[in-house]
Amino acid sequence: xxxxxxxxxxxxxxxxxxxxxxxxxxxxxxxxxxxxxxxxxxxxxxxxxxxxxxxxxxxxxxxxxxxxxxxxxxxxxxxxxxxxxxxxxxxxxxxxxxxxxxxxxxxxxxxxxxxxxxxxxxxxxxxxxxxxxxxxxxxxxxxxxxxxxxxxxxxxxxxxxxxxxxxxxxxxxxxxxxxxxxxxxxxxxxxxxxxxxxxxxxxxxxxxxxxxxxxxxxxxxxxxxxxxxxxxxxxxxxxxxxxxxxxxxxxxxxxxxxxxxxxxxxxxxxxxxxxxxxxxxxxxxxxxxxxxxxxxxxxxxxxxxxxxxxxxxxxxxxxxxxxx
Numbered sequence: 001x002x003x004x005x006x007x008x009x010x011x012x013x014x015x016x017x018x019x020x021x022x023x024x025x026x027x028x029x030x031x032x033x034x035x036x037x038x039x040x041x042x043x044x045x046x047x048x049x050x051x052x053x054x055x056x057x058x059x060x061x062x063x064x065x066x067x068x069x070x071x072x073x074x075x076x077x078x079x080x081x082x083x084x085x086x087x088x089x090x091x092x093x094x095x096x097x098x099x100x101x102x103x104x105x106x107x108x109x110x111x112x113x114x115x116x117x118x119x120x121x122x123x124x125x126x127x128x129x130x131x132x133x134x135x136x137x138x139x140x141x142x143x144x145x146x147x148x149x150x151x152x153x154x155x156x157x158x159x160x161x162x163x164x165x166x167x168x169x170x171x172x173x174x175x176x177x178x179x180x181x182x183x184x185x186x187x188x189x190x191x192x193x194x195x196x197x198x199x200x201x202x203x204x205x206x207x208x209x210x211x212x213x214x215x216x217x218x219x220x221x222x223x224x225x226x227x228x229x230x231x232x233x234x235x236x237x238x239x240x241x242x243x244x245x246x247x248x249x250x251x252x253x254x255x256x257x258x259x260x261x262x263x264x265x266x267x268x269x270x271x272x273x274x275x276x277x278x279x280x281x282x283x284x285x286x287x288x289x290x291x292x293x294x295x296x297x298x299x300x301x302x303x304x305x306x307x308x309x310x311x312x313x314x315x316x317x318x319x320x321x322x323x324x
Contacts, residue, residue, distance in 0.1 A: 003220055003292050004320065006032050008189045009127055010142045010181065011220070014152035014207065015193030016200045020225040022049040023304055024193045024296070025145040027312035031320075033070045034313065037140035040126055041066075043074040044119050044155070045147050050074070052304050071139070073126070077115035080122040088170070116158040117175070124178045127187070149192075149203045156182060156190070157215055182217055189220035196227055196281035205288045222289050223316075224282050226298045228274040294319045 005011055005028070013025040022043075029041040043050050043058065050058045054066045061079040066072050129138040146152045159179040163172070181187055190211050194200040204222060211217040285293055296315055299308055 003189070005189055005191065005220055006035055006037065006141060006320075008141070008187060008220075009137070010123065010144065010188045012144045012146045012152075012156070012188065012190045013193060014146040014149055014190065015223075016195075016203050017148040019193045019195045019200050020223075020296075021148070021193045022047065022053070022145050023309055023312060024191075024223050024225065024316075025143050026050070026053050026309045027316055028191075029070055029141075029143045030067075030310055030313035031317045032141045032143070033067070034317065036069075038069045038071075038138070040071045040073060040139040040142045042123060042126070042142060042144045043072065044144065045151075046074055046076075049304055050145070053306055053309050055306060075119050075122050077118050080118045081114075084118060084121060084125075113158050113161065116155045117162055117178075120155065120159055120178055120182070121174065124181050127181060149207045153207060153210055153215070156211065156217055160215065183215075185218035188218060190217050191220045191223065193223045193225055194281075194285065196224055196278040198281070201281050201284055201288075204285070208289055220292070222285055222293050223296060224278075224285055224293060225296045227278045227282065227295045228271065229297050230275055231268070231271050 011025075011028055013021055013028065015021040015024075026041060029039045032039045040063075046058070046060065050072065054072065056066070058064070058072055058074050060074050061076045063071050063073050123142065123144060126139060126142050127137075130136060131138050147155050159175050159182060162175050163179055190208075192204045192208060194204040208219050208222070212219055282293070282295060294316055296312055299311065
């Protein structure tokens with residue numbers, strides 16, 4: 001494969017809404033945890049998916065250990081800002097006084113970009129945290145369930161925009177630290193999740209091109225989710241292809257399945273169409289984006305729960321071990 005994502009410190013996971021982005025982020029967290037790593041799974045856009053996966057509420061801005069060596073944190077920008085101001089002033093009461101100012105609150109509710117900046121800043125803070133009385137990182141790996149593709153680019157672009165605005169002072173240095181974190185290939189990796197369908201694949205191509213060429217963010221794995229695996233082995237596939245071309249296919253099937261021939265043939269053709277579509281868009285990803293690619297088969301049923309996520313984690317680990 002050439003890339004081992006678990007050698008990095010931060011894995012950003014993005015993709016068009018509905019492609020399984022949160023599932024893949026959680027699966028990466030479990031795959032790393034199963035390697036013996038201490039992992040923090042970060043949610044930046046609260047959604048019910050994380051709750052469904054872990055079977056419990058995910059409180060806002062409170063670290064919770066959902067499994068051994070696996071912590072989840074749902075970041076809320078206002079609380080992250082409160083923590084940041086408190087750390088800068090060293091006095092929590094002063095931070096509350098400042099942030100409770102009505103004029104400042106009005107400004108914060110209308111000003112663009114600060115939510116993304118403070119959220120990425122909190123991720124940097126998690127990256128920089130150390131185990132007490134030690135220089136060892138508190139988390140070996142941080143997996144970020146990033147915003148969906150369109151907002152995901154804005155989310156990652158904000159630090160560089162603010163660097164052009166803030167020319168001096170402590171905040172300029174801190175923003176530069178965040179930008180270095182995002183663009184250092186030894187630290188961060190942007191991974192994208194897509195479905196084997198036209199729109200998600202095209203959005204993924206555009207996103208990765210922009211991330212590399214305009215933002216300088218290192219890109220990693222493209223996860224093609226919900227891939228329909230071949231229904232037949234090579235010999236059976238040849239037989240099915242011949243059956244489809246046979247003008248008497250229905251009559252032949254009726255001899256074996258007198259009551260279900262039509263439904264069976266329709267189901268087989270429908271499934272084969274999904275297999276062909278999956279193969280077509282996997283090849284497009286390989287051609288337009290290139291390796292590494294990890295294919296995740298369609299799971300029946302497609303449940304988003306801990307058991308399903310751990311199945312995906314095992315698939316990812318197997319792909320990484322075998323190379324792609």
